[in-house]
């Protein structure tokens with residue numbers, strides 16, 4: 355038995371290749387996009403997809419640049435708060451981003467502390483040398 359495929363001819367003049375969600379019509383099997391009786395459903399699906407696509411594009415276009423400093427951490431935290439409050443990102447994404455920001459902040463703090471300690475060690479060493 356051959357695989358069922360949508361029998362419609364597309365605007366480009368080739369046969370539609372969709373093989374899922376077919377329904378038998380008077381003109382043969384039709385996918386949701388080529389089934390006149392499911393036109394409304396298809397429009398709703400496209401609209402839903404369109405909304406998703408634009409909101410995704412919007413969130414990536416105004417995302418702050420990758421954090422490099424503690425100031426950037428503040429910028430990111432503010433962005434996450436605004437984005438989750440306005441529904442630009444969902445709470446799951448907000449949680450993940452917040453965790454990543456915390457990790458970054460903690461990393462910066464540890465690094466800076468280690469640098470400071472190293473400087474103090476050198477100062478102590480030179481002071482000891484001077485007093486000896």
Ligand SMILES: [Zn+2]
Nearest residue numbers: 360370385388
């Ligand atoms: Zn089709």
